Amino acid sequence: MTATEVFLQQVIYGLSNGMIIALVALGYTMVYGIVELINFAHGDVFTLGGFLALTIVGALGAAAVLNPDTLGDSSHWLLLATLVIGAGLFCGGLNVLIDRVVYKPLRSAPKLTQLVAAIGVSFILVNIALFWGGAPMKILGNGNAAAASKNFPEILEGSNLLGEESNVVLRLEDLAIFAVTIPLMIGLTLFVKHTRLGRGMRATAQNPIAAKLMGIDTDRVISATFLIGGFLAGAASVMWSVYNNSISFQMGFRAGMDAFTAAVLGGIGSLPGAMIGGVLIGLIRSLSDGYIETRWTNVVVFGVLILILVFRPSGLLGLKQREKV
Template identity: 60%
Template sequence: MGSEDAEDQREGGRELMTDSEVLLQQVIIGLSNGMIIALIALGYTMVYGIVELINFAHGDLFMLGAFLALTIAGALGLDAVSEGALFSWGILPMFVAAPIFCGGVNWCVDRLAYRPLRNAPRLAPLVSAIGVSFVFLNIGLLWGGLPMEVFNMGQTAAAPKDFPALVSNENLLGESDITLTISQVLVFVITVPLMIGLSVLVRFTRLGKAMRAVAQNPVAARLMGIDVDRVIGATFIIGGALGGVASVVYALYNNTIYFQMGFRVGLDAFTAAVLGGIGNLPGAVLGGLVIGMIRALTDQYIATEWTNVMVFAVLILVLIFRPAGLLGTHAQEKV
């Protein structure tokens, strides 16, 4: 929309958005944000389900994925899509590279930082995870300082980076007051099939069966001839890859990335995983959507100042009445 349109709307005396339109708009926004959170929450919950480790580095891994995507955009010289075009094909290499990269890095982290501590007291890998998170954070800071045009020639390493609008932000509904952009549609088009694919994998494949077995009882699984370390490694790869996809979706939707984004988004995702019942896949998705919705509705109907308070208030309420989370059951159906 050009600025003339805005003038028309104001001066032409068009109605304000009706209450139901506003609600619908907030639902669209809440679900889009929630889907991204859900995708990251899956990474937390899968790893927890199988090794009972809260992988605090997952949020920062997600951040690195976004930096890789921006580096690709810079290397390919990609620019915002022109008017009328829906998206740039330049997003394809991102959707290939980021998951491979994040999955690979996550596997390495497990191999180097968590596997040696597999039989140590549970706090040891947790501290290790926090350490990895700091390492990633600083890698992100250094990465943002690279002398590339997209990183402002490295002059402002920590500044938020503009991610080119490779997916159009134009309103699909045209003149309507309700905004639904291609980038919002993309969030669903990418995340929903991934989630379905993941549950098919866990439920119906050999690997999925092995994962469920390891989650239930690693010792028994090993006795049955399952290579437990391989299965755990695969879980880290899948969880990381989902984080990688999420990072690209996030960057295309929000158009800004910065080295600290992993912390906040990671916190939301972790909260989502706990809310839904940590270790439970559909629970993580539900938790993500619930948090996205709480955020949107609080922004609209209460005040932005209360948004974070509301998210955690709901979390506490849920945990009081259902300590295992919305869909969680005790130790049974993990992963």
């Protein structure tokens, strides 16, 4: 491989992973923008999305679904769409439930109280994922120990689109990630900009009390925010599982940290910021994998996070804001 090919390859990896990170980061940034809570459990909602997707695949029997005779050549895409929507709705619903049960009663509590509660929720979800990886996965043939990583079946064909002799690998999965994430991001942007509920979201983010006075049902807005954030995390987890072909009950911690870093890098509260931040973190990760060493990548990412927070806490696109007294 020439130096250019190595670079191109890392950029492809980085963009694909970065788009997934961006979807998760949107969930962080939206929730933070509206209720000023670092939703620590977001990464673990993402994990459960992956487990739901694997359960759906197992229940349908991937081999049968992917048989071209039953549904034709589009069966892969149909299955992928089912998974994205299924896991998305599941994670969205779960996120709303968590907000109602745990966060809502603490809305006026000090920020650190809320953050600690969110960490608690995160641990509970990790444990649920651990249990989910036990008996239910065994029935579906993804047996062995509950804590072990589960194989996620190859849904999209893995051959190189640039031809077998090319050193740079671009697979259908890479394109699928763009095909899923970009419409979702465009849809979200249009939704927030042009719908009534979207306007309500922007108003609540700016000033919840004023929004309430203007007749906006802020509780509904907050629920909608958690629903959308969760949906994006669910969609992201499906793409992540399809791309990496393996899921584990702890995958949400790393993914969540990457996504949170991305949200902060872009400027927390800013939607385009989260998207750009996600792609940048993806690229930083893959370039660090390629040019430094894989084992140092997490150090690089966390180092970037700390440096941004210290030198530019408002991120790339965030507004400089003073802490409210």
